[in-house]
Amino acid sequence: MAQGVCIIGECRHGTFRRVSFEVASEGRRLADALGEPLWAIVLGEGVAQAAPDLGNYGVEKVYLVDDPLLQEYRAETYVPVVAEIVQSLSPKIVLFSADVDGKDLSARVAARLGAGLATDCTELKIEGGALRAKRPMYAGKVFGWYGWAADVWPQLASCRPNTMDCLQPDTSQKAAVEKPNVAIPKGNLTSVVSVEEDTSGRVDLTEAQIIVSGGRGMKGPENFAMLEELAQLLGAAVGASRSAVDAGWRPHSDQVGQTGKVVTPALYIAVGISGAIQHLAGMGSSKFIVAVNKDPEAPIFKKADYGIVEDLFKFIPVFTEEVKKLKASC
Amino acid sequence: MDIVVLLKQVPDTETIIKVAEDGKSIDSTDIKWIINPYDEYAVEAALRVKDSQGATVTILSMGPQRAVESIRTALAMGADKGVLVDDPATEGSDAYGKAVVLAAALRTIPFDLIFCGHRAVDDDENQVGIMVAELLAIPHLALAVATELTDGKIRIVRPIEGARVTMESQLPALVTFGGAHAIWNPRYASLPGIMKAKKKPLDIKTLADIEVSAEQVGAAAARVMLTAMELPPPRQAGRIIEGDTAQKAQELVRALHEEAKVI
Numbered sequence: 001m002a003q004g005v006c007i008i009g010e011c012r013h014g015t016f017r018r019v020s021f022e023v024a025s026e027g028r029r030l031a032d033a034l035g036e037p038l039w040a041i042v043l044g045e046g047v048a049q050a051a052p053d054l055g056n057y058g059v060e061k062v063y064l065v066d067d068p069l070l071q072e073y074r075a076e077t078y079v080p081v082v083a084e085i086v087q088s089l090s091p092k093i094v095l096f097s098a099d100v101d102g103k104d105l106s107a108r109v110a111a112r113l114g115a116g117l118a119t120d121c122t123e124l125k126i127e128g129g130a131l132r133a134k135r136p137m138y139a140g141k142v143f144g145w146y147g148w149a150a151d152v153w154p155q156l157a158s159c160r161p162n163t164m165d166c167l168q169p170d171t172s173q174k175a176a177v178e179k180p181n182v183a184i185p186k187g188n189l190t191s192v193v194s195v196e197e198d199t200s201g202r203v204d205l206t207e208a209q210i211i212v213s214g215g216r217g218m219k220g221p222e223n224f225a226m227l228e229e230l231a232q233l234l235g236a237a238v239g240a241s242r243s244a245v246d247a248g249w250r251p252h253s254d255q256v257g258q259t260g261k262v263v264t265p266a267l268y269i270a271v272g273i274s275g276a277i278q279h280l281a282g283m284g285s286s287k288f289i290v291a292v293n294k295d296p297e298a299p300i301f302k303k304a305d306y307g308i309v310e311d312l313f314k315f316i317p318v319f320t321e322e323v324k325k326l327k328a329s330c
Numbered sequence: 331m332d333i334v335v336l337l338k339q340v341p342d343t344e345t346i347i348k349v350a351e352d353g354k355s356i357d358s359t360d361i362k363w364i365i366n367p368y369d370e371y372a373v374e375a376a377l378r379v380k381d382s383q384g385a386t387v388t389i390l391s392m393g394p395q396r397a398v399e400s401i402r403t404a405l406a407m408g409a410d411k412g413v414l415v416d417d418p419a420t421e422g423s424d425a426y427g428k429a430v431v432l433a434a435a436l437r438t439i440p441f442d443l444i445f446c447g448h449r450a451v452d453d454d455e456n457q458v459g460i461m462v463a464e465l466l467a468i469p470h471l472a473l474a475v476a477t478e479l480t481d482g483k484i485r486i487v488r489p490i491e492g493a494r495v496t497m498e499s500q501l502p503a504l505v506t507f508g509g510a511h512a513i514w515n516p517r518y519a520s521l522p523g524i525m526k527a528k529k530k531p532l533d534i535k536t537l538a539d540i541e542v543s544a545e546q547v548g549a550a551a552a553r554v555m556l557t558a559m560e561l562p563p564p565r566q567a568g569r570i571i572e573g574d575t576a577q578k579a580q581e582l583v584r585a586l587h588e589e590a591k592v593i
Contacts (some may be wrong), residue, residue, distance in 0.1 A: 074497075098456075099490075100473060100488070107456065107464075108460050110426065116554030117425065136454065142349065144556045145557050149554070189469040189499060189503075190500075192496070193496040193498050195493050198492050207491065245510050245511075260510060276344075281343075284565065285562065287590075289568075303565045308582060310575065315575055315578065319579040322580055323593065325583075
């Protein structure tokens with residue numbers, strides 16, 4: 001008999017990623033709606049110290065597998081371990097984070113269990129004792145509501161970072177930790193050759209609260225320095241439109257849009273971006289949108305909460321100075 | 331070296347999406363269909379292997395008859411043959427059901443490598459390719475932005491949040507492709523390519539041909555199903571801030587700080 005909600009917590013270098021706290025918080029809300037327990041599965045190396053902290057967000061028990069074989073994420077080792085623990089717990093719902101590794105893991109676990117998976121969900125709820133999920137399709141041009149086949153458990157979903165509210169952490173609550181006895185496969189078909197950490201301290205686009213994006217109007221790669229400076233001040237990530245990426249001004253990982261990243265920041269500042277439908281799809285769910293463009297007819301102004309019709313090269317330096325003043329005063 | 335590229339036909343990314351009358355599908359009138367951009371990167375990656383060390387590239391798709399056009403486009407780019415699984419019983423399949431069909435079709439095609447996009451830009455599901463690898467019990471490497479094939483192994487670069495990971499897999503393996511148009515820069519179908527493509531083999535298969543029963547796929551077998559679609563709430567055009575440069579900058583900072591409370 002399936003019971004409870006289980007989340008997959010993601011650790012890197014011994015600490016949880018923020019999205020895991022969001023997923024735990026959402027798991028707590030679903031578990032409360034069902035009146036059932038919330039557990040977590042955590043895999044990695046050197047994560048034993050952090051594991052109880054998931055209790056701050058309502059996780060009752062963590063099933064922890066801490067082993068050098070799990071230091072780096074590899075589907076080959078992670079999938080069998082997660083699938084085995086899920087099968088032994090027999091939860092109704094399993095939640096993953098919809099980040100790069102979470103998307104990878106969830107798809108393979110779903111296929112192994114023959115379970116239904118809804119990816120990149122922005123809203124989850126319990127209806128009639130089962131999961132319902134809302135998720136963007138066509139990069140957010142439309143949203144789909146998903147339901148699961150009745151009485152087929154578990155129901156799997158991954159949660160889009162930055163869209164589900166984190167509970168206020170209760171540091172007095174620690175999760176119990178259990179170390180299940182599972183064999184970690186010594187799979188050697190795949191290997192991690194190297195990991196090159198990004199030491200620039202840049203915020204990832206999909207997790208950023210504020211994004212400053214540049215488009216064709218930036219005229220060249222050197223002019224993005226101006227956006228980098230503004231982003232630094234705001235603690236923001238820098239994004240780009242497809243035309244800026246296609247021109248080779250910015251790395252492809254910065255691209256926002258239907259063939260790039262779908263982002264949901266609190267504030268999106270579009271600079272020199274006209275607002276092609278491809279781009280609007282990727283950033284249209286931002287809470288607030290600012291557009292800076294000298295063309296008053298640019299489609300981006302139809303989506304923007306605040307529009308500045310002006311030459312960006314004139315406006316951005318002055319705006320940056322005003323932000324500096326604000327930051328100095330608070 | 332045999333490479334199979336999984337290809338999905340999707341609405342052009344410039345398409346304005348409207349919900350159809352049934353409330354759970356899109357209105358497909360006047361839609362221009364294209365190869366899913368990420369699958370197009372996979373085609374390009376396969377053709378680069380073919381160019382550098384020789385390979386037979388097969389395009390595999392499932393979908394209605396119109397998908398033939400996208401397969402022919404890939405053949406015109408330089409792929410060697412095409413297979414389309416077109417069977418009305420697949421209608422309404424979820425990602426798992428689609429993976430069942432593709433995996434079954436792959437059991438009838440020789441392969442050392444399977445390439446596909448990491449997601450299709452219509453359903454945005456990020457799962458069919460990886461599920462195919464699981465059903466075939468072969469390893470997968472996901473979200474490649476670069477590949478290198480040496481000593482019988484495939485090596486990829488995979489960007490994750492805050493790092494770039496280089497991974498390697500023995501063959502056979504499945505690789506899903508990420509990145510952007512700018513890095514893969516997929517080749518165009520040349521006019522001679524288009525002429526040649528017309529003569530290349532293209533098999534249309536039904537579920538019976540790949541030994542899948544209708545009960546295994548389609549809406550009735552779906553574990554997860556789309557029940558409703560809704561458009562995002564329309565955004566009202568906001569306020570154009572007027573004044574000289576300094577006034578605009580001051581007002582924008584004030585509005586973001588005091589009204590929106592986001593800075």
